[in-house]
Amino acid sequence: MSGKNKKELAATFSPAEIEASLYQKWQKRGYFKADAKSKKQPFTIVIPPPNVTGSLHIGHALDHTIQDLLIRMKRMKGFEALWLPGMDHAGIATQNVVEKQLAEVGKTRHDLGRDAFIEKIWQWKNESGGAILDQMKRLGDSVDWDREAFTMDANLSKAVLTIFKKLYDQGLIYRAERIINWCPRCLTAISDIEVEHKDDSGEFVSIKYGDDSLNITVATTRAETMLGDGAVAVNPNDERYKHLVGKKVLLPLVDRMIPIIADELVDPDFGTGAVKVTAAHDPNDFEMGMRHGVELVIIMNEHGVMAGTGTKFDGMDRFVARKAVVEELRKLGRVVAEKKPYIHAVGHCQRCDTTIEPRLSKQWFVKVAPLAKAAGDAVRDGRVKIEPEQMSARYFEWVDNMHDWCISRQLWWGHRIPVFYGPNDEVIVCGPDEKPPAGYTQDPDVLDTWFSSALWPFSTLGWPNETEDLKKFYPTSVLVTGYDILFFWVARMMIMGLFAMDGKQPFDVIVLHGLVRDQFGKKMSKSRGNTIDPIEFMDKYGSDALRFTLARGANPGTDQALAEDWVAGSRNFATKLWNATRFALLNGASVAGPLPKASQLNAIDNWILTRLDQSIAEVDELFEKFEFAKACDLIYHFTWDDLCDWYLELSKSTFITGGAEAENSKRVLGEVLDQLLRLMHPVMPFITEELWCSLTGAESLMITQWPKSNLAGQDHEAVKIVNLIQEIVTEIRKFRNDQGIKTTAKVAAKFSGLSKVGLAPYEAAIRSVTKCESDQGTFTAKTQVAEVVIEFDLTGAIDLVAERARLSKDLQTAKKDRDTAKVKLENEGFMAKAPIEVVGEIRARLAQTNADITRLTQLLEKLPK
Template identity: 85%
Template structure:
């Protein structure tokens, strides 16, 4: 695309900054020009980020906004640094979530997926995906995501599905995938196994019941929150070191209600300090019980069907919902005199399905699993030997804790939407796995289950680049440079990508750096949730304050691996910052700032110009280092204070006298240079406003295709820094003096400066007078203040109402003396001091110090007032 003359330097900026007027226009400009596209044939060094794929059912939430802001920041910065930068977008098919959406639509017209049949239902899901899915993609454009839309991927795309089938077969052939009966998380409403990450643990109010098992000869008391599962008990377990129960180990005890004799076993897994120290072992309905059951050969008794209804117990409780059965069982035990104690309400953590909020039921089920031990070891080794770096490093122990102790991964789901497991069963029990280009023999039937959504997303860093084909993209952009994600899915997604990437790519890691950020919490530090009513909608914030303001707020709070709080006021503050930058650029243009031509030699510049260039070099150097170390919060804070404080509040104000004069050429070029470099530095964080301002200032095509700012620390001018520091001290002291005297900041007064020549500031008196509104007129100087060797005298005639000011100061002085005397009386009172808490005494002492200082200050001000 050729130069964009519409945003040239001759075009006047609007008087006010209105984000809505520039954002959509600029994004279309970038996309049309092809700035987001990456070239696999390029000779530039690669920089690659694959986006953590949001659910096809999802919309942009505040966590996405943080995640995408950081990724876009890094990508834009690397483009400007000369990298061939690829930020690859896409979505996850989100098995359960998507199936639920379509099933709800069917339910609204009185149908189920079974009424349609599998093929028709899947066709219906694809139709929904094309029409309504992926709303988040348009929202990503609103945020300014500079992703390569030509490479947009979906986990159910043909090439990604081919990758899924390929790796499944390879894992199966390496005996790393197997089928077995295990305890899994089961949702009785969704009727499928679900992964750990799809289980939300919430505090539920239940009851903790102690029940006597056995009779007078052999009896033992257990405690449980799930009384209904006792109908499936296969044993009672105690700790082998628990002296209370050693004499019972090896004996059998009567299981009430079903009148079955079950053994008492000893296992280290039992906590002797929990409850009665004896636990029921329901091996088919509890993960820990299953482990103990396998060790001790405990009978596996299934007492519940897939809907959470009691079944096969041979008791009157069959046919009851599990929660109704829980109440009925306790009532029956109470009647039989077997309830030893009851504690209610008993609040404890209970797993709920993330999609439908149904209470999860641990259930023995035949499922497909990945044998993770060798894969997890490889994932741990890649971090330990330095091939992959975790940022911040303090998060590494958490990673190792997970990968070093990982359980085999249940990858089968009882759904219709997803990648169907490529296993086929023959008429005589034969089992074969078919790859992407293979077909089963006649008469074979395919396994009805689909794969866990996380299975396909674990392939994301290489499947999106064309694997299993040896594509140009794969050669150029793999391994990816950095993975940006929240620490909360370090195990569930990151570790799985590590395992799959290392396996598929012959030991080559999927990414070089794992950059972990925290969660976004509300302004009080509480986790956002719909139940608390403290969630925020990033789209609303972008509508109200602009995308740049939201991005800057999130980046400014993004310390590596640490949660951040978010308040609307802070986003409003970022909008004010954007407005400040807009107004500074308008001022620069109105005062002839230019980016054309060489800068004058530093030795030919005045101290104010040299100082701002020195500070600019320091900020560019430090911000660049911080961005590269993922210290986004510190970098943004540095840029903010340089722009607001150094550039806008000091440089522009101190230079106004120069710009108003006849010899401003050098300063005009300096101001243009500073804005040029600052806008480049800020572009990755605030892309829209910086693009609009930079193109307007420079007349050039786009910030996206210009260079990252460079600094020259060899040109530092410490002398100019010291001179401007002295000017700042003078301005600050005079402003304080005027405020103490009650003189309005806009009022002009006569003043006389003495001693400026002693500190090298004689030539800067016009700048000081301009910023301080001090006129150079002969006058009756009746008040003064001193800053080092510089004395500033003032004529306050007419500037203040002397009578009113003396009355105000006298009143304040009397109040300060009264506060001081009250504090002294308390501190001199031995009885009070003996009884008063230390924090109260400390507060009174602080008050005494403060009031004494106020008295000294107010007395001096009264003495300075003209008589």
């Protein structure tokens, strides 16, 4: 390795001093770029495209940390690694942003017109959109910026038109009236993922339908929708209502006769066991209505205002009408029972928080049955693997029961549906290179944002063109995403990828991580005030600390908690690593020249090399298995415990003594840091780059090789020797602590038996870390580990009178606690009444106090007289 990039490390670790410049260095030198012409094996990740309106939240930070970890590792392993970045145009969210800007000057999109409004959005996108991209750089994302994509880019739009026509021509896209999620504020259909269910307080009202000759009571939380009822339904096995099935009952307020039908969907134990069927305003009612030919009665306009009922409620907002209808029914004596308040889950628009209205509407749909079957088969036959495997059950549950997908949206921003209508109701679909005949008008709707993002793994690589990128990097290797969008995005990418790419899966492995929750395990939300801003954490503790904390909590498929203290702890870990490397450099640690042979090294050097080798093998395997939390925990304990707390401390005496042994240890220390920093780099890229370049003088960690383990070269005898040294050191430290000797105080000690166990060469190291001086003195206390006896001269080391008094007081307290526990356990009356867990606690306390009494008695006996 060249030493030209070597530089002295700062005395203190400051992330802000190194992160921005290092990222600029990486980007300027082209380390993130992937080459489609390369002969290397490809490894591809396409980033889940964040919204163009979005900013980096803690979920993104976890998602991106895992992806960057995998990409950096594979790049170091010699793969042609492509991490492709980009953004989603986010139809509703982006349109809302610009509409709010217009509202501030008293205008609407209709004042501008469609073309001018879309031009306004593009202007906003170019000037203010995509702030998240700079935040990704803060996090250290090593994405190929030259391939940055946007779902409204020309070629991605071409892909949308191409696949729409292909689906339509094969009868997999159709237009029909169905119940959809409708937002009366955004005035569009929205997808299920854009609906947030919240607990709302409502009224559960029981209403009598019919007259004195025939009546039935139904219960509802949406009384206003009764104006559109087409039937009353009961369970066919409900004995209470069997005699009514097939008859008609009077619908109050509109004086319309509606049938009583029997359907298995009705729960006889809910409410009165009879439900109103409003087939045009409820998805379950719609399905039931289709089965029984129930009339579809629309009673609201697109704004959620009552219309067309022929009653005095027309013109009222739906919520105003709800109260008015109940009041009118109450006057007529038809309210049988009321429950206030009644808490139930109600859907709200994610973008504007308006209550969603299920609405019968003519929309465009994808017929998903054959596509979903192919998506299920790809996982079942092993072409696609889901990690963790237990998440497969959830995936199958969705794809095996997938409903047709509503893909049309009543917006202006997005991919406009390529359907054109002729003067005589002719319908044609135009591909990207086709134009409609004169006189044809285009459908005003745009496609669901998820439609274009479902094409992301191949549209970003150039499809429908046969590009070099597509040939090289498709199928992609790994998809990393949260399990919460397994259905909404992952399943749809599967169906589109398999369809467009002739059965080639869009990715080989789906890695699902959980959600990030607060330190108490609660879901983060603005209303709870427990959200975490990753930018603030990066500002305060550095990007590496945040990344390491997130990766260390990332167990596959499970949620993880996050607290600021844990990020601060990771910052302390980074500082520990910084100081250890700085110590190593100041003491001459080197990577120059070959590593000495094992026979030339002492046991402590061979032990740390063996532990390094074991750690590399385990971490590598865990990373490849997506067990990020376990891998990071291993890295942490090797670094903090093995390297810093043991190896560096045990080797200090060697460094001080100097000579050939010290030179060997300096080379070993250089080797350990070199390999450890490589191993840590994917998780903590900034600090490892700074330290590694200072240690080696080489250009960059990003273009060096991933560390390899050599299991055959491990020295298990050295491990046994160091394990015994650790036992001795731990026992001495415990003895000192028990005697109340300050950790900084030096004590005279004599060691016997070191030669018997092969530790004679390491006496200096043991004395150094335990602060045990020469073996000259009056030895009045001792302890033992295996065949090694350690005697101590405690003269002047402790205040014998004070120490005897302290131990005697602790002994009396322990005896008192023991006696109290024994009295309770020997009391038959107490034992007969006390809960089992209480008895267990007392028995445990008795066992602990007996152990304390033994320990304290022995300590008193060891004190010099």
